Amino acid sequence: TFKLGFKCGFLVLVVASTSRLMCYYNSKAQNRPNVGKFRVSDIDPDKCTHLIFAFSDIIENELVPTTVNDVQQYVEFNALKQRSVLSLKTKLCLYFYFCMLNRFRTMAGSQENREVFIQSVIKLLRAFNFDGLDVDWRYPAEEDKQRFTELCKLETAFVDEGTSSNQERLILAASVSAERSTIDAGYEVEEIAKHLDFINVLTFDFHGPWESVTAHHSPLFQGSQDTGDAIYSNTASALEYWRDQGAPEEKLNMGFGAFGRAFYLSSNSSAVGAPASGLGEEGCYTGEEGFWASYETCLYLDGVQTHLISDQKVPYATTENQWVGFDDTISISTKINYLKANNFGGAFVWSLDLDDFRGEFCNQGKCPFVSQLHNLLV
Template sequence: MVKIILTAGKASSSSKLVCYYNSLAENRAEDGKFTISDINPNQCTHLIYAFSDINDVNELVPTTTTDFQHYQSFNGLKTSNLQLKTLLAVGGTTFKTQKFSTMVSTKENRTMFIQSAITLLRQYGFDGLNLDWRHYGGAGSQPDNKQEFTLLCKELKDAFVVEGTQTNRDRLILTASVSAEKAVIDDSYEVAQIAMNLDFINVLTFDFHGPWENVTGHHSPLYQGSQDTGDKIYSNADSAMQYWRDQGAPAQKLIMGLAAYGRAFTLTSASSGVGAPANGTGEEGCYTGEEGFWAYYETCLYLEGVKTQWITDQRVPYATTENQWVGFDDKDSLDTKVNYLKANNFGGAFVWSLDLDDFSGQFCKQGKNPFISHLHTLLVADQPGSTTSAITTTTTTTTTTTTTSAGKPDTQFCIGKTSGLYPNPNDPNSFYSCFNNITYVQKCPSGLVYQDSCKCCNWPLVSVHH
């Protein structure tokens, strides 16, 4: 029996594109409703299912009973992308801090959580766990939570190693999503210690400013602004990423957060620049329904025909429409941010969240998933072992192809075919992954060939002559 390890070839360090699936988005009405079937499995290197819960006996559990079925569908996406990794997140903005505090407070409680996590992750086919540990050195937490989180990370990693060895399976991945605010970092994390046991760390480099303030400010600036004073000088992605690195986290383990949404303010004067007076909360998105929060596709809808302004020192855009001021990311700022993280050798980017992109393609007129697609092009598409060395869509007139080792791929191959994997008759080292009539060419690791019988990459069959 040959054990096949499906891994991509050696890629540059800044090649991760981690995408969150917000399970609550399926409850939105009409065009805002987003389900697992809307996820393109070929665009992100990692998908994180948000969120799960912790019960009264410190076990990792689904948030709702319907999540069990969703877990199966979510992990079924890997049949269309053999290199995709899936993780289950626990925590989130509405998660009660006390649950984490209780769980980490004793060795017994942590062990209960760890064992339940391994069981749940393996049962439903997840590749790892994401700890959404955001603000646990502050209000609602206990004084020892900082040190206890370090213990949790170490004990989880050790248990994952043992379980992987005993079952002869790839070790479960362990990651965390953490605050980008300097004061919270100091209060909540022993950075160097947790970094030793985490595979990567998602730094939440957004929501630095928002409608809770009385002047306008971009919620996800790359650099410090000329008007920033006091602690505000730390309220930018550059400061946060450098601080995490300087405290002892390896650069390649740090993943920079990108928000597929804007933060809106209501202006209260004729001024409309950065720092203009505002009464806080902006209007709610018509599909997302949260005040001052506009999905990427909602910004396209509201800003149609509106001129975008550029914040030169912070390298991000904003726009005003009537009395609404919104800061967001566009292709220019994404280009700048990706260039930044590559120049600093950071591990990649993560996006909150898939449902906020223009997943239907009807609002931004840039094709489906323009935010994620652009990041995929910048971070993933040119990497060895990439899931998209050739892409064509039926909705645009542009076709992008890359020659495989045995000639040009058939970019029209998947039109009219059921989503799934198919052999490439012109190159046994590669195969086609079809999704919604879009053709993706995937390559097996060096030396392996695609076998349709198992829908997997395997060693080539060798004839033995006596």
């Protein structure tokens, strides 16, 4: 895009980047203790081009808030648009986790039920001034492939509603698996891509402490030790596969996890592929075993040497009996350079509360993870 500006009395043309940076707000983070507590009021509305409120729910085929308290948060969340200089867009996320499968299958299984859902979506989004819906469907079964395609066709209803109401039409996005076997089994890629404005590819959690050896959860490229299907468990392979299966590259967003995955080491070895014995220590503030917010990673690794996994372009570190893989300023820059070189549309982050949003732990100012992505993309 282009904008006009003035310098020393002369009219100048300024070229502005239009890359997307979508940021998730995890509403459950407001319940964390002490400095881990993150509310809507902690969001900087000028860091991201899109904000995504996670999560919502389905009851009797209708889209509804997860809790009564979410309603007030919706109001505060969408009020952030009035303070943003980025033409900020907001979306509400619906996550089809395992215990929701039956509700999803019921809703998506018939035209009548889908119509009830679609009308409830439009009603809820318009009532609270959301700009769109993000459907998080990361574990589809083969039997759900056609249902998901039918659900993505609600984009047509968004177009019709926007035209009839003389409003900008609602956005439809999906957050999808990066695992090749899941992509093949669960998505009609070319067909759903026709209806989706954006596709957030979940290019993290390829590996984790649920496995018996150490490995980075979000490598950029294939590792020298990868064999079998593991050769596809990396960011580049996933994005390129979605593209090659028919998703336009400009719709694809690379996923960044603002967290580390920590393992307990079970031998003296601490290299990539070292024996591990399960989930690492829990984060001090997030309280989840083997999961460290980026600010917790800074806290635990203060003064600890970081190692680069040279072929995968991502770092890890060890402290006592803990092994943790994470992203740092160098790996973030490397990933964004790859994204731009391949003309992918943008990036997204899970999630704002996992960044050093108070600037108390990483000695890099407030929100260093998201700020770097903003500087490189936006």
